Ligand SMILES: Cc1cc2nc3c(=O)[nH]c(=O)nc-3n(C[C@H](O)[C@H](O)[C@H](O)COP(=O)(O)O)c2cc1C
């Protein structure tokens with residue numbers, strides 16, 4: 331694949347590329363990382379990316395907005411935004427067929443400077459939403475190793491700064507890091523991790539590939555390597571036996587402590603609600619390394635998180651769903667609230683296989699609440715068109731599949747006792763396709779042959 335993201339090896343190169351393509355806004359005024367930075371970013375949400383050149387009390391600039399605009403992302407990948415999901419699915423497929431191993435170096439840009447004193451207060455970590463409980467890392471990639479097999483894992487976690495050398499963080503129940511942590515904790519051991527801030531699309535996206543596409547016995551760094559087109563370079567850490575991303579901006583090393591929980595939250599989640607404050611997992615920082623001139627990377631809490639997760643999660647799930655039900659031709663997370671509503675498009679050949687598509691989608695994505703399946707003539711990227719299909723093709727008495735007491739996504743306020751009801755909506759036309767379901771069309775006119783004014 332001709333991926334521009336391959337040539338963009340680090341955030342400095344991203345900044346240069348975005349600027350050259352008129353996709354970057356520089357904020358020249360010094361801003362406060364407490365509420366002000368995110369408040370400004372919110373006003374630009376979905377626009378060009380933002381580089382805050384000066385953050386009060388910190389030596390480092392902050393880049394935000396790399397994931398909030400699909401066209402910007404497509405530009406970096408060198409494709410049309412409509413093609414982006416398929417490009418990513420191809421990368422996951424190529425990785426599965428021929429996994430590429432990362433390489434381990436002694437040193438790299440990310441450990442040019444080893445901080446002599448550990449002080450998270452020096453980093454421009456934003457306090458995003460007004461009701462948040464503290465300053466949050468939102469985009470840093472955690473590398474951990476399976477305590478039994480040593481296989482590496484990539485994942486992203488919200489992490490709240492609670493001291494000079496301390497975070498509290500969220501581990502999702504079904505995630506691989508949670509699995510590792512539980513096994514380490516049962517032995518009374520901490521789980522060593524590196525937290526990599528300021529990494530490229532391939533590394534963050536590989537971290538968000540769902541476990542249905544990247545099971546626990548696979549190393550997601552292989553997916554990042556595939557997307558970069560070359561093996562990802564890792565560096566050895568100073569204080570833990572886990573590697574870090576060589577061209578990250580900052581590496582925070584440390585351990586998630588066993589049998590200890592401390593308050594984390596509230597945090598403005600992707601749901602549009604605050605996740606409540608509760609006792610959660612604790613990371614003790616053992617070292618911080620960085621580049622000579624690092625750029626701190628953040629993802630604006632809320633929608634941008636959904637984008638960063640939804641695109642690659644959809645691409646990974648598509649690979650899985652398509653392998654089970656080949657008639658499925660595309661999937662898309664409805665933009666309203668990623669990751670809860672997945673729209674599935676299919677070229678139905680067998681009556682009933684749309685129900686298999688719904689079930690395949692549910693098992694491929696643990697946190698999807700609603701799956702709507704539509705025919706090939708529906709534009710799944712247009713919520714109006716999807717609603718049109720539901721309103722004109724779904725027999726509510728027969729075509730709704732309710733799955734009560736399924737495992738819920740804890741971030742969603744609808745979840746009770748970790749459970750909720752999942753809903754499948756079959757909005758496909760029954761086969762053989764009756765004439766009454768033929769869509770109206772107009773003549774497909776070539777506009778270049780006409781003269782217009784006022785256009
Ligand atoms: C921006 C962003 C924020 C995320 N925040 C969290 C989080 O706080 N806790 C969590 O467990 N997963 C979070 N996730 C989701 C996991 O990173 C994702 O489910 C990943 O696939 C888990 O890796 P695993 O399949 O190897 O367990 C986040 C993902 C993204 C992209």
Ligand SMILES: [Mn+2]
Pocket residue numbers: 483484506541544545546550
């Ligand atoms: Mn994993």
